[in-house]
Amino acid sequence: MKARLTWFSDDEMARIHEASLKVLANVGVRADSKKALDILKANGAKVNYDTKIAFISRDLVEEALKVMPKTVVYGARNPKYDYILDKRKAHFTACGYDIPYIIDLETGERRRSRNEDLVRMVRIADYLDNYDEVWVEGASSDLPAPIQRITSFVTALRNTEKHISHEALDADEAKFMIEIAATIVGGRKELKKRPLFSVEQSVVSPLKLDEGPVEAAMEFGAAGIPILIVGMPVPGTTAPATITGTMLIANTEWLAQLVVLQLANPGAPVIYAQIPCGGNYSTGAVIESPESLLFRVGVADMAHRYYDVPCMGYGANTSAKLLDIQAGNEKGQSLLVCALVASDVLPGGGELDDALCYSLEAMVIDNEIAGEVFRFVENFEVNDDTLALDVIREVGPGGHFLEQQHTLENYKNMWRATISDKGTFASWKENGSKPLDNVAAEKVREILATHKPQPIPEDVDKEVSKIYEKAKSGLLRKAEA
Amino acid sequence: MLDLAEMRNAVIKGARNDVKGLVEKAVVEGGDVSEILKEGLTTAIDIVGDKFEKGEYFLPELIMSAAAVKEGLKILRPLLAKDGIKSSGVVVLGTVSGDIHDIGKTIVGAMLEGAGFSVIDLGADVETDRFIEAIRQNNADLLGMSALLTTTMENMRDVIGALKKVGLNIKTMVGGAPLTEQFANEIGADGYAPNAASAVRKASELVKG
Numbered sequence: 001m002k003a004r005l006t007w008f009s010d011d012e013m014a015r016i017h018e019a020s021l022k023v024l025a026n027v028g029v030r031a032d033s034k035k036a037l038d039i040l041k042a043n044g045a046k047v048n049y050d051t052k053i054a055f056i057s058r059d060l061v062e063e064a065l066k067v068m069p070k071t072v073v074y075g076a077r078n079p080k081y082d083y084i085l086d087k088r089k090a091h092f093t094a095c096g097y098d099i100p101y102i103i104d105l106e107t108g109e110r111r112r113s114r115n116e117d118l119v120r121m122v123r124i125a126d127y128l129d130n131y132d133e134v135w136v137e138g139a140s141s142d143l144p145a146p147i148q149r150i151t152s153f154v155t156a157l158r159n160t161e162k163h164i165s166h167e168a169l170d171a172d173e174a175k176f177m178i179e180i181a182a183t184i185v186g187g188r189k190e191l192k193k194r195p196l197f198s199v200e201q202s203v204v205s206p207l208k209l210d211e212g213p214v215e216a217a218m219e220f221g222a223a224g225i226p227i228l229i230v231g232m233p234v235p236g237t238t239a240p241a242t243i244t245g246t247m248l249i250a251n252t253e254w255l256a257q258l259v260v261l262q263l264a265n266p267g268a269p270v271i272y273a274q275i276p277c278g279g280n281y282s283t284g285a286v287i288e289s290p291e292s293l294l295f296r297v298g299v300a301d302m303a304h305r306y307y308d309v310p311c312m313g314y315g316a317n318t319s320a321k322l323l324d325i326q327a328g329n330e331k332g333q334s335l336l337v338c339a340l341v342a343s344d345v346l347p348g349g350g351e352l353d354d355a356l357c358y359s360l361e362a363m364v365i366d367n368e369i370a371g372e373v374f375r376f377v378e379n380f381e382v383n384d385d386t387l388a389l390d391v392i393r394e395v396g397p398g399g400h401f402l403e404q405q406h407t408l409e410n411y412k413n414m415w416r417a418t419i420s421d422k423g424t425f426a427s428w429k430e431n432g433s434k435p436l437d438n439v440a441a442e443k444v445r446e447i448l449a450t451h452k453p454q455p456i457p458e459d460v461d462k463e464v465s466k467i468y469e470k471a472k473s474g475l476l477r478k479a480e481a
Numbered sequence: 482m483l484d485l486a487e488m489r490n491a492v493i494k495g496a497r498n499d500v501k502g503l504v505e506k507a508v509v510e511g512g513d514v515s516e517i518l519k520e521g522l523t524t525a526i527d528i529v530g531d532k533f534e535k536g537e538y539f540l541p542e543l544i545m546s547a548a549a550v551k552e553g554l555k556i557l558r559p560l561l562a563k564d565g566i567k568s569s570g571v572v573v574l575g576t577v578s579g580d581i582h583d584i585g586k587t588i589v590g591a592m593l594e595g596a597g598f599s600v601i602d603l604g605a606d607v608e609t610d611r612f613i614e615a616i617r618q619n620n621a622d623l624l625g626m627s628a629l630l631t632t633t634m635e636n637m638r639d640v641i642g643a644l645k646k647v648g649l650n651i652k653t654m655v656g657g658a659p660l661t662e663q664f665a666n667e668i669g670a671d672g673y674a675p676n677a678a679s680a681v682r683k684a685s686e687l688v689k690g
Contacts, residue, residue, distance in 0.1 A: 032581065032606070098630075098631055098632070100631045100659045139631050141631060145631075145632040145633075145635040146632075148631075148632060149632075169579070169630075169632070204581050204582060208581060210581050211581075212579070236540075236541060237540070237584050237588075238584055241541075281539035281540050281541065282533075282536070282539055282540065282676070282678075283540075283675075283676045283677070284540055284584060284585055284588050284676075284677065285658065356658060356659065
């Protein structure tokens with residue numbers, strides 16, 4: 001990257017870190033999981049089992065930061081899609097998870113998302129160049145609640161060769177997911193080396209570690225599955241009504257979860273995935289706002305510059321309910337900011353309505369915006385070849401460059417639109433005067449008609465099915481109990 | 482007739498210590514308890530609600546004012562009860578089992594209290610049995626349930642079913658980001674509200690009706 005957006009000075013970051021340590025030591029965090037409280041207590045934290053509050057000392061934090069990996073490997077079913085989160089480049093993906101509503105491609109109606117929508121969504125992300133990994137975006141609402149996530153997990157793995165990302169709400173779900181992924185990649189050792197999936201495990205602001213997600217995270221940590229430690233504090237509702245105060249809550253929660261996970265499994269791969277957001281002060285809901293963008297920069301600062309760990313941003317997000325000007329504006333701004341801070345994990349593709357709804361057309365449009373933005377932050381050289389003095393001498397005043405070998409060799413570095421209209425009015429009219437979302441819809445249909453992702457090899461898929469059936473009965477039985 | 486303008490202003494400004502002091506003073510000076518409630522607190526919170534609807538006030542102002550009213554009610558409640566005057570209604574609130582998101586529910590609770598309801602907030606991750614126990618123990622008029630996850634919102638269905646099974650004839654209302662009116666109807670809830678302000682209106686409707 002040529003330029004990088006940063007916000008905090010070194011002093012300011014140090015202050016936020018020190019303030020986090022004060023909160024951890026004096027205010028504490030609440031962990032609803034006995035397992036988490038036990039492990040904290042066993043390692044010297046002061047724990048009150050009645051209030052479930054744990055006070056975490058500086059030593060525990062410093063030890064966790066020491067053993068935490070500084071880069072994270074993302075593996076994929078097809079090794080050509082493997083990559084490393086190294087704090088230098090943003091990697092775009094869909095938004096998620098389990099988004100309840102989808103805009104129907106044919107009718108334009110907003111309805112509950114079903115497993116078949118997820119199949120389409122995953123295939124589209126598998127196809128589009130700028131989706132480096134695939135978040136399991138749509139909810140499989142047509143299925144019984146206890147098996148929705150394990151089903152969408154298997155569905156996603158079957159419909160893309162890229163790395164996928166999902167979440168588990170308890171340790172049992174986590175175990176099944178690990179078993180399935182290990183089967184596909186060729187065993188647990190291989191899975192640890194090249195994790196096929198990553199998971200988002202949430203904290204609840206302010207300062208609460210949720211029982212199921214924390215215990216699932218401990219399972220994932222043991223298996224070497226990268227964990228996105230996520231929370232969404234909002235200024236004034238679940239954090240102080242200032243940017244800095246909200247960053248403090250986010251940072252403290254991240255450190256707390258980090259300590260638990262590194263104590264449980266030293267060296268567990270983690271990502272600084274806190275995503276504080278703006279709030280709607282009439283409803284209390286989370287919204288896309290300039291503050292959300294400020295937080296993306298703040299998080300990248302703390303993660304990359306202070307803790308030296310990969311981070312998550314959130315781009316292509318919008319509060320808009322359909323693909324209108326508000327959507328375009330908000331998606332453009334957020335993607336640009338996140339590209340400028342190299343958010344290692346950059347979800348948001350396909351999003352509408354603050355992640356309550358998604359659309360396949362939006363996935364295609366967001367792919368385009370991402371492409372533009374990534375081109376913008378790409379490095380370019382100033383050297384003899386790029387200065388091209390010889391070529392200029394050859395062409396001379398009033399000449400043109402189209403006949404030059406140098407042009408033929410270099411012009412493809414310039415961006416070209418895939419769906420945005422950059423032609424003349426006449427050609428646009430001739431092609432049907434289509435607004436962008438219509439063009440995107442056509443592209444969606446084209447992709448769905450022609451792109452078939454590589455399936456999991458048949459013999460392996462048979463094993464996957466067996467585990468999936470076992471998982472389904474296990475999870476359904478547990479829910480009845 | 483008492484001059485309760487100062488008390489009303491304190492409520493509108495969200496100055497809870499002032500409200501506490503002024504209510505104490507009014508009671509000590511022998512003011513009519515119903516009048517203090519109506520002209521000092523309820524009228525004021527209605528003005529606050531009005532400003533909220535107009536977009537002049539937002540959640541922080543609303544909740545500060547509701548907290549101020551709550552301070553006043555702490556003093557007035559026992560006195561009103563002695564006079565045989567009840568609260569606007571008794572509401573049991575909770576986020577359903579498996580879900581620990583509670584900010585939305587907490588906002589609704591605060592606003593219901595501001596509107597004179599007696600609120601028993603069970604917190605988050607509440608099992609069906611705990612809801613039933615709290616409803617029975619408090620003779621509740623209304624059950625309000627919240628969920629943030631599409632998977633946990635299904636638990637609301639189970640709770641409503643359980644209430645029927647044990648013969649608890651109580652009104653129910655539901656809310657939370659992934660919910661819709663359609664879902665609420667599907668699961669047999671008596672009411673749905675998309676935000677805290679309309680939740681208060683809906684609650685009043687359901688308790689009266």
